[in-house]
Amino acid sequence: MPRSTYENLVMVAATLFRQQGYSASSISDILTAADTAKGSLYHHFPGGKQDLAIAAARHSSQCVLELMTGCFERARIGNGCFYDGVQYLIEEIALLFDAMESHELSPVSATLLNGASNEAFRKEAESLFVEWKEAFITEGKRFGMAVDIVRYLGNKLLLLMEGAWVIARAVGHAGPIRDVGIIMREDQWSNPNMSSLTLMASAETD
Amino acid sequence: MPRSTYENLVMVAATLFRQQGYSASSISDILTAADTAKGSLYHHFPGGKQDLAIAAARHSSQCVLELMTGCFERARIGNGCFYDGVQYLIEEIALLFDAMESHELSPVSATLLNGASNEAFRKEAESLFVEWKEAFITEGKRFGMAVDIVRYLGNKLLLLMEGAWVIARAVGHAGPIRDVGIIMREDQWSNPNMSSLTLMASAETD
Amino acid sequence: MPRSTYENLVMVAATLFRQQGYSASSISDILTAADTAKGSLYHHFPGGKQDLAIAAARHSSQCVLELMTGCFERARIGNGCFYDGVQYLIEEIALLFDAMESHELSPVSATLLNGASNEAFRKEAESLFVEWKEAFITEGKRFGMAVDIVRYLGNKLLLLMEGAWVIARAVGHAGPIRDVGIIMREDQWSNPNMSSLTLMASAETD
Amino acid sequence: MPRSTYENLVMVAATLFRQQGYSASSISDILTAADTAKGSLYHHFPGGKQDLAIAAARHSSQCVLELMTGCFERARIGNGCFYDGVQYLIEEIALLFDAMESHELSPVSATLLNGASNEAFRKEAESLFVEWKEAFITEGKRFGMAVDIVRYLGNKLLLLMEGAWVIARAVGHAGPIRDVGIIMREDQWSNPNMSSLTLMASAETD
DNA sequence: AATGAATGAGTCTTCATTCAT
DNA sequence: CATGAATGAAGACTCATTCAT
Numbered sequence: 001m002p003r004s005t006y007e008n009l010v011m012v013a014a015t016l017f018r019q020q021g022y023s024a025s026s027i028s029d030i031l032t033a034a035d036t037a038k039g040s041l042y043h044h045f046p047g048g049k050q051d052l053a054i055a056a057a058r059h060s061s062q063c064v065l066e067l068m069t070g071c072f073e074r075a076r077i078g079n080g081c082f083y084d085g086v087q088y089l090i091e092e093i094a095l096l097f098d099a100m101e102s103h104e105l106s107p108v109s110a111t112l113l114n115g116a117s118n119e120a121f122r123k124e125a126e127s128l129f130v131e132w133k134e135a136f137i138t139e140g141k142r143f144g145m146a147v148d149i150v151r152y153l154g155n156k157l158l159l160l161m162e163g164a165w166v167i168a169r170a171v172g173h174a175g176p177i178r179d180v181g182i183i184m185r186e187d188q189w190s191n192p193n194m195s196s197l198t199l200m201a202s203a204e205t206d
Numbered sequence: 207m208p209r210s211t212y213e214n215l216v217m218v219a220a221t222l223f224r225q226q227g228y229s230a231s232s233i234s235d236i237l238t239a240a241d242t243a244k245g246s247l248y249h250h251f252p253g254g255k256q257d258l259a260i261a262a263a264r265h266s267s268q269c270v271l272e273l274m275t276g277c278f279e280r281a282r283i284g285n286g287c288f289y290d291g292v293q294y295l296i297e298e299i300a301l302l303f304d305a306m307e308s309h310e311l312s313p314v315s316a317t318l319l320n321g322a323s324n325e326a327f328r329k330e331a332e333s334l335f336v337e338w339k340e341a342f343i344t345e346g347k348r349f350g351m352a353v354d355i356v357r358y359l360g361n362k363l364l365l366l367m368e369g370a371w372v373i374a375r376a377v378g379h380a381g382p383i384r385d386v387g388i389i390m391r392e393d394q395w396s397n398p399n400m401s402s403l404t405l406m407a408s409a410e411t412d
Numbered sequence: 413m414p415r416s417t418y419e420n421l422v423m424v425a426a427t428l429f430r431q432q433g434y435s436a437s438s439i440s441d442i443l444t445a446a447d448t449a450k451g452s453l454y455h456h457f458p459g460g461k462q463d464l465a466i467a468a469a470r471h472s473s474q475c476v477l478e479l480m481t482g483c484f485e486r487a488r489i490g491n492g493c494f495y496d497g498v499q500y501l502i503e504e505i506a507l508l509f510d511a512m513e514s515h516e517l518s519p520v521s522a523t524l525l526n527g528a529s530n531e532a533f534r535k536e537a538e539s540l541f542v543e544w545k546e547a548f549i550t551e552g553k554r555f556g557m558a559v560d561i562v563r564y565l566g567n568k569l570l571l572l573m574e575g576a577w578v579i580a581r582a583v584g585h586a587g588p589i590r591d592v593g594i595i596m597r598e599d600q601w602s603n604p605n606m607s608s609l610t611l612m613a614s615a616e617t618d
Numbered sequence: 619m620p621r622s623t624y625e626n627l628v629m630v631a632a633t634l635f636r637q638q639g640y641s642a643s644s645i646s647d648i649l650t651a652a653d654t655a656k657g658s659l660y661h662h663f664p665g666g667k668q669d670l671a672i673a674a675a676r677h678s679s680q681c682v683l684e685l686m687t688g689c690f691e692r693a694r695i696g697n698g699c700f701y702d703g704v705q706y707l708i709e710e711i712a713l714l715f716d717a718m719e720s721h722e723l724s725p726v727s728a729t730l731l732n733g734a735s736n737e738a739f740r741k742e743a744e745s746l747f748v749e750w751k752e753a754f755i756t757e758g759k760r761f762g763m764a765v766d767i768v769r770y771l772g773n774k775l776l777l778l779m780e781g782a783w784v785i786a787r788a789v790g791h792a793g794p795i796r797d798v799g800i801i802m803r804e805d806q807w808s809n810p811n812m813s814s815l816t817l818m819a820s821a822e823t824d
Numbered sequence: 825a826a827t828g829a830a831t832g833a834g835t836c837t838t839c840a841t842t843c844a845t
Numbered sequence: 846c847a848t849g850a851a852t853g854a855a856g857a858c859t860c861a862t863t864c865a866t
Contacts, residue, residue: 005829023229024321027857037831039859044829048858102323109372114320115230117308117375125376156389159382160362163369166315169323170331176365183362186392211846233840243848245843250846254840417825435641436733439861449827451864456825460861514735521784526732527642529720529787537788568778568801571794575781578727581735582743588777591818595774598804612797623850645836655852657838662850666837 006044009034014056017111018104022053053111054124060107061128065135067092072139082143082150083188086157090181093161094174103172106165132158153187160184212250214240220262220317224310227320228259259317260330266313267334271341273298278345288349288356289394292363296387299367300380309378312371335364359393366390418456420446426468429523430516434465465523466536472519473540477547479504484551494555494562495600498569502593505573506586515584518577544570565599567612572596624662626652632674635729636722640671671729672742678725679746683753685710690757700761700768701806704775708799711779712792721790724783750776771805773818778802 003011012034016025027049031038045051068089075085097103104110112118112125133154140150160180167176209217218240222231233255237244251257274295281291303309310316314334318327339360346356366386373382415423424446428437439461443450457463480501487497509515516522520540524533545566552562572592579588621629630652634643645667649656663669686707693703715721722728726746730739751772758768778798785794 020322021227021229021320023227026855028855038833039831040829042858105319106372108376113311113372113375114227116226122376122378126378129373129376155382155385156366159369159373159386159389160365161369162372163365163367166312166319166368166372167335167365169319170314170328170335172328172332176361179361180365183365232838234838244841245849246847248841248843432734433639433641433732435639438859440859450862451828452826454862454864517731518784520788525723525784525787526639528638534788534790538790541785541788567794567797571781571785571798571801572774572777573781574784575777575779578724578731578780578784579747579777581731582726582740582747584740584744588773591773592777594818595777612800644834646834656854657852658850660837 005036005040009036009041009044009052010055010059013052014059014107014111015104017053017056017114018060018107019100019102019110021105021110021114022049022112023115050118050120053121057108057111057124057128060111061131064107064132068132068135068139072142076142082140082145083185085139085143086153086184087181090161090177090184094177094181097165097168097174097177103169104165105169106162109162109165129158153184156187157184211242211246215242215247215250215258216261216265219258220265220313221310223259223262223317223320224266224313225308225316227311227316228255228318229321256324256326259327263314263317263330263334266317267337270313270338274338274341274345278348282348288346288351289391291345291349292359292390293387296367296383296390300383300387303371303374303380303383309375311375312368315368315371338364359390362393363390417448417452421448421453421456421464422467422471425464426471426519426523427516429465429468429526430472430519431514431522433517433522433526434461434524435527462530462532465533469520469523469536469540472523473543476519476544480544480547480551484554488554494552494557495597497551497555498565498596499593502573502589502596506589506593509577509580509586509589515581517581518574521574521577541570564612565596568599569596623654623658627654627659627662627670628673628677631670632678632725632729633722635671635674635732636678636725637718637720637728639723639728639732640667640730641733668736668738671739675726675729675742675746678729679749682725682750686750686753686757690760694760700758700763701803703757703761704771704802705799708779708795708802712795712799715783715786715792715795721787722783723787724780727780727783747776770818771802774805775802 009030013025013030016030016033019025020029027038027041030052031041041052042048045055071088071092072082072085074088075081078084105114108125108128112121112128133151136154136157137147137150140153141147157180160183161177164176164180168174215236219231219236222236222239225231226235233244233247236258237247247258248254251261277294277298278288278291280294281287284290311320314331318324318331318334339357342360342363343353343356346359347353363386366389367383370382370386374380421442425437425442428442428445431437432441439450439453442464443453453464454460457467483500483504484494484497486500487493490496517526520537524530524537524540545563548566548569549559549562552565553559569592572595573589576588576592580586627648631643631648634648634651637643638647645656645659648670649659659670660666663673689706689710690700690703692706693699696702723732726743730736730743730746751769754772754775755765755768758771759765775798778801779795782794782798786792
């Protein structure tokens with residue numbers, strides 16, 4: 001099925017923003033990659049680059065959510081536990097990272113948190129991260145995990161993954177992403193103690 | 207003491223890069239903020255913006271190292287343990303973050319990993335991260351910690367902190383940074399098991 | 413009565429051209445203000461912006477003519493003289509000017525003489541100004557005034573009013589328009605001498 | 619003497635703005651006509667087109683002032699009266715108008731009152747017009763004219779000339795400008811009565 | 825008649841950099 | 846060392862217009 005101009009722009013922009021960051025990706029870059037005329041972009045995105053960035057971030061975020069869903073589904077199908085789903089997810093991201101010709105940055109961060117502070121972008125990024133955490137919790141519930149524990153794991157995983165995306169770019173390979181898997185595995189054996197679960201500052205923002 | 211033009215440029219650039227990222231910070235921005243003439247910059251940094259970015263990243267990185275040294279020194283002076291130093295460091299960064307009028311990004315990442323992939327920048331970023339890890343190990347040794355464990359802790363802290371810097375910008379407060387403290391505290395009670403220590407992919411790059 | 417799309421476009425365009433001038437008013441501005449779709453405009457005005465400008469100028473001009481007719485009618489009804497009608501007209505325009513939120517420019521000039529020289533526009537403007545003068549003469553005849561004198565008065569009023577529209581915009585109030593009334597009043601007492609009446613260069617173009 | 623880039627830009631812009639109006643004159647037009655690089659313009663006029671417009675309007679206004687001074691000087695040298703100076707001025711402008719390949723608009727109006735209302739432009743235009751009136755009064759004093767009468771004549775001449783510039787463009791020749799001379803000549807024989815002198819609304823703004 | 829997607833030349837402005845003084 | 850003029854490619858965005866539906 002031939003992609004619509006709108007969809008095409010979103011996908012091309014999402015990719016470019018992940019590869020080069022929002023600020024370093026020009027409208028012309030996007031137009032060239034999408035093989036689309038200048039005016040078309042502003043027809044579909046009257047707010048220009050910023051509108052497009054929001055749409056692109058949502059698209060990238062959706063891809064992450066689908067990846068997550070798929071990995072936990074795989075764990076369920078294979079009679080694995082929740083922690084297996086986590087490992088699948090991390091490995092999947094690591095594989096994707098290594099497969100990229102140009103190592104991409106964390107999708108939301110590269111698209112929305114890449115330049116001068118922008119309140120609209122900040123809010124959007126915040127809500128996308130919340131979506132991720134909520135989806136993570138939903139998956140945990142399906143495995144019968146305690147919500148507190150899953151929330152803690154989600155926060156930890158988010159911090160580690162965002163960091164890993166940065167460090168992976170610096171070292172040029174997916175090693176740091178796989179490290180996240182190793183670190184997350186600890187929790188599988190030694191459950192985090194109660195204080196950690198409840199003290200987390202970010203718990204308030206859920 | 208009146209700062210030299212060179213130092214002034216580096217410090218101003220370092221700040222702007224942290225606030226807005228490399229790509230979104232223009233030479234003019236820097237020149238205006240530094241109250242310096244156009245030609246001066248190219249006198250001190252013949253390689254232009256890229257030269258300046260390398261210098262700025264090193265400067266920012268140096269600040270992080272000094273913060274680290276200071277925190278562990280404080281732990282030693284107060285007869286605290288290594289883990290106390292870690293907590294001091296995290297809290298110090300959280301305080302700095304909250305004190306900022308414009309929430310800054312992770313210094314190295316904002317300066318060197320913010321745009322299209324650039325091998326010179328990547329290498330510089332990698333080596334700065336290595337410096338951080340080595341400094342961390344050096345501090346650990348002073349406390350009599352096993353190198354393997356400290357290396358593991360350093361990797362974990364680096365991933366978490368880089369991630370926290372991103373998420374903190376998204377939520378608009380230092381909560382995620384403080385969460386790193388909570389997560390790091392686990393290791394204080396339940397030592398990571400041996401396999402984690404040796405399996406870490408990033409161990410190779412040290 | 414619901415205005416037709418055509419009429420609506422003409423009126424909206426006429427207003428915008430008077431407020432911002434032809435060159436500074438974009439098709440999009442007009443479409444937005446008229447709440448009309450892009451293609452509709454080119455259906456009704458195949459010649460595009462220029463077609464629309466001609467129609468808008470004629471519309472604005474018609475409004476001026478109606479104002480003129482009304483003012484002289486009022487003078488006749490109240491048993492006033494021709495000069496009273498002139499004063500009514502000037503005061504009416506002054507009132508309209510002060511009532512505008514955005515002080516408008518002279519309608520014909522703002523619409524047709526606002527940009528690079530354009531022969532079609534010039535001709536249209538010229539003929540609209542001739543229409544004004546002829547209507548003025550027609551009104552004068554009704555009051556039994558000598559044609560030469562009325563033509564002279566019309567030329568003088570036209571020059572003064574066009575100038576007043578410009579200066580009124582500059583000072584931000586209708587004062588200069590009311591000044592025209594004061595200047596025109598002179599002729600009421602001291603008839604212009606014969607040479608003035610016949611020497612006028614613009615007489616040729618009538 | 620080779621004109622400086624700054625002066626050159628001002629003069630070229632002033633001419634283009636008079637010919638095509640501010641809105642219809644693009645930066646590229648100006649750059650091409652001035653044979654200057656894009657960046658240079660923004661070096662000398664950081665505020666861009668608007669800065670340039672202010673400078674251009676002042677330049678054009680200065681030319682008018684010099685023309686005025688010259689004409690009254692000519693009248694004095696030839697033992698003429700103030701009214702002769704007025705006629706010289708009008709004829710001079712008529713000659714200039716006819717000499718133009720592309721009939722220009724009133725300099726201040728075309729440059730500053732040509733588009734959407736702009737308070738900075740409006741203020742500048744107002745003050746330039748005040749300058750003209752003051753210069754006119756200064757000249758009148760030199761001829762021993764009563765200030766009230768000269769102020770009245772200045773206001774009248776300004777309104778007529780601004781209007782004539784518009785109508786001259788419409789008819790395509792300087793006839794309307796010469797008409798101003800004829801109209802102004804009235805005052806030479808029949809002094810305006812006292813009420814006119816004092817009632818003028820614009821008197822307040824002097 | 826009306827709609828809105830598409831087009832690409834055009835808008836103003838900023839960019840990083842060079843260079844003569 | 847410092848200054849600021851010059852450069853022109855590139856930046857984001859708007860323009861008037863066309864056209865298939």
